[in-house]
Amino acid sequence: MDKKSFSKTRQEPSQVHGTLFLIAGSPLLQESCEDAVRTLEQPFLKANMTLKLCQGLPSRSGSSSVLTEVEEHALVEEAYGLVPSVGTRIIVTERGLYNNWFSHWYSAYSTALISVFEWEKIAPQLALSSFIGYELLLHGLRSINRVYEPGSLLHRESKGCLFDFCPDKKSIMLKLQSGVLCRPCRGHLRQLALNDNAIGAVFEEVRTLALSSL
Numbered sequence: 001m002d003k004k005s006f007s008k009t010r011q012e013p014s015q016v017h018g019t020l021f022l023i024a025g026s027p028l029l030q031e032s033c034e035d036a037v038r039t040l041e042q043p044f045l046k047a048n049m050t051l052k053l054c055q056g057l058p059s060r061s062g063s064s065s066v067l068t069e070v071e072e073h074a075l076v077e078e079a080y081g082l083v084p085s086v087g088t089r090i091i092v093t094e095r096g097l098y099n100n101w102f103s104h105w106y107s108a109y110s111t112a113l114i115s116v117f118e119w120e121k122i123a124p125q126l127a128l129s130s131f132i133g134y135e136l137l138l139h140g141l142r143s144i145n146r147v148y149e150p151g152s153l154l155h156r157e158s159k160g161c162l163f164d165f166c167p168d169k170k171s172i173m174l175k176l177q178s179g180v181l182c183r184p185c186r187g188h189l190r191q192l193a194l195n196d197n198a199i200g201a202v203f204e205e206v207r208t209l210a211l212s213s214l
């Protein structure tokens with residue numbers, strides 16, 4: 001990197017193109033995944049990401065409703081074997097994650113594991129497809145920028161922004177129904193050479209999905 005580009009605080013939007021493979025962790029999730037891809041395919045393309053829906057993984061019987069760390073790893077490895085091509089894999093599972101987070105990122109496999117565990121208790125009025133779309137965006141941006149790390153952008157203040165931290169799971173309802181990118185977050189994305197307008201447009205469509213079931 002030369003001095004000139006290093007000194008820039010705002011860069012031109014990157015032209016890197018990413019491919020996101022969405023994998024339903026059970027046949028029951030296939031329809032919500034299809035809804036998310038159908039609605040978000042075009043806005044994602046404008047944000048330089050192609051969405052591909054894969055055949056679901058066979059439903060596995062687990063000993064409990066929550067995955068252990070070992071079971072999570074096995075699921076991620078299975079998805080990696082299913083879609084070995086270059087790209088980012090997003091698996092959706094009905095089971096809970098071992099620490100009750102919404103998602104985990106496995107960088108060695110370029111794979112995010114998304115949990116919709118107890119969604120009917122967290123946000124019963126909001127379409128599951130909106131949550132899937134939100135996580136697709138949050139993790140999918142990694143496919144077009146290797147420096148991007150959503151954890152470093154999350155803020156504790158709840159503003160209805162894509163990057164609200166949501167320590168209480170139910171507070172995700174606010175961001176899904178607001179569909180906004182706050183001003184500082186837009187600035188951070190631009191500094192990463194990410195197109196905040198295109199990303200904001202994707203998140204607005206996530207909001208449309210969320211509100212469609214009200």
Ligand SMILES: [Zn+2]
Pocket residue numbers: 155159161162163164181182183184185
């Ligand atoms: Zn923000």
